[in-house]
Amino acid sequence: xxxxxxxxxxxxxxxxxxxxxxxxxxxxxxxxxxxxxxxxxxxxxxxxxxxxxxxxxxxxxxxxxxxxxxxxxxxxxxxxxxxxxxxxxxxxxxxxxxxxxxxxxxxxxxxxxxxxxxxxxxxxxxxxxxxxxxxxxxxxxxxxxxxxxxxxxxxxxxxxxxxxxxxxxxxxxxxxxxxxxxxxxxxxxxxxxxxxxxxxxxxxxxxxxxxxxxxx
Ligand code: SAH
Numbered sequence: 001x002x003x004x005x006x007x008x009x010x011x012x013x014x015x016x017x018x019x020x021x022x023x024x025x026x027x028x029x030x031x032x033x034x035x036x037x038x039x040x041x042x043x044x045x046x047x048x049x050x051x052x053x054x055x056x057x058x059x060x061x062x063x064x065x066x067x068x069x070x071x072x073x074x075x076x077x078x079x080x081x082x083x084x085x086x087x088x089x090x091x092x093x094x095x096x097x098x099x100x101x102x103x104x105x106x107x108x109x110x111x112x113x114x115x116x117x118x119x120x121x122x123x124x125x126x127x128x129x130x131x132x133x134x135x136x137x138x139x140x141x142x143x144x145x146x147x148x149x150x151x152x153x154x155x156x157x158x159x160x161x162x163x164x165x166x167x168x169x170x171x172x173x174x175x176x177x178x179x180x181x182x183x184x185x186x187x188x189x190x191x192x193x194x195x196x197x198x199x200x201x202x203x204x205x206x207x208x209x210x211x212x213x214x215x216x
Contacts, residue, residue: 001047006038009050013066016052022070027079031100032066039127040093059114061211063091064156068208073097075190075203076177078152081105085147087140087166088112088156088213092121092133098154099125099133108133109147111140113214139216143169150174157213158186167191167198179210186210 014032017023023032038049040063045055054062078084080103089095089110098108110133112118118137125133136144140155141163148169155162155178162178170176170193179186185207191200 001038006036006049010037013050013052017066017070020067022067022074024074027101028070028073028097031073031097032070034100035093035096035128037063037066037093040091040096040121040124057091057117057120059117061090061114061117063093064210069094069097071204071206071208072154072156072177072188073101075188076152076154076175078102078106082151083147083149083171084108084152084154085140085144085150085166085169086110086154086156087143088211089121089135090117090156092124092128092130092135094154094156095121095133095135096125096128096130099130102132104132106132109144109150110135111138111144112136113139113216139214141165141213141215145169152176153178155179155213156210158183158210159213162189162191163213167193172196179208181207183212184209 023029038046041049054065057063078101082102084098089112095110143165149171151171153176158179174193176191178189180189187202
C-alpha cells in the first residue's frame with residue numbers, strides 16, 4: 001500500500017470516529033490525521049493500520065484500538081504545552097498522538113516494561129518525526145519520579161486500582177485516565193487533583209479490555 005492509500009484510509013477512520021461521536025475536539029482530530037499508524041504496526045500487518053482494532057505487537061501485547069484511544073484522549077483533555085506521561089507506551093502510537101496534542105511547547109514521556117517494545121517504539125517515533133516524546137524503560141507502576149509532576153497521566157494497561165505513585169506524581173489541576181477493573185473488563189476511571197483533593201469518577205458506562213498492568 002502506498003502513502004496516498006494509507007492517507008485515504010486514515011482520513012476515513014477519522015471520519016468514522018467523528019461520526020461516531022468519539023472524536024470531538026479539533027486537537028485530537030488533527031493528531032489522528034497526522035500520526036501514521038502504519039509506522040507503529042508490525043510490518044506484516046501494516047495493511048490493517050486503519051482498521052479499528054487492536055493488533056498484536058509481540059510479547060503478548062497490543063497496539064490499542066483507535067476507538068478506545070480516542071475515548072481516552074477525549075477524557076484526558078490534554079492541551080498545548082502540557083507535560084504528559086503514558087504508562088505502557090507499547091508501540092509508541094499513543095505517545096505520538098499525545099505529542100501532536102501537546103505541541104512543540106509540551107512534552108510527552110512514555111514508560112514501557114518490555115525492552116524490545118521500548119527499542120521498537122523509539123524507532124517508530126523517530127520515523128514519525130516526533131521530537132517532543134521521550135521513552136523510558138522500566139516499571140510504570142512507580143511512575144517516573146525524575147520527570148514529575150505531570151499535568152496528565154494516561155495508563156494504557158488494565159489495573160485493579162491506579163497505582164498510588166501516579167496519583168502522587170500528578171500536578172495540581174492534573175488528571176489521570178486509566179482502565180480500571182478485573183482481568184476481563186475495565187471501565188475508564190478519571191482521577192483529578194484540585195486544591196490538593198483527589199476525586200475519582202467513572203464517567204462512561206462502557207467496558208473495555210486492556211492487557212494487564214504488570215507489577216515487578
Ligand atoms: N499505548 C500502547 C499500548 C500498549 S499495550 C500502544 O498503543 O501501542 C500496554 C503496554 O503496557 C504493553 O506494551 C506492556 O508491556 C506495558 N506494560 C505493562 N505493565 C507495565 C508496567 N508496569 N510498566 C510499564 N509498562 C507496562
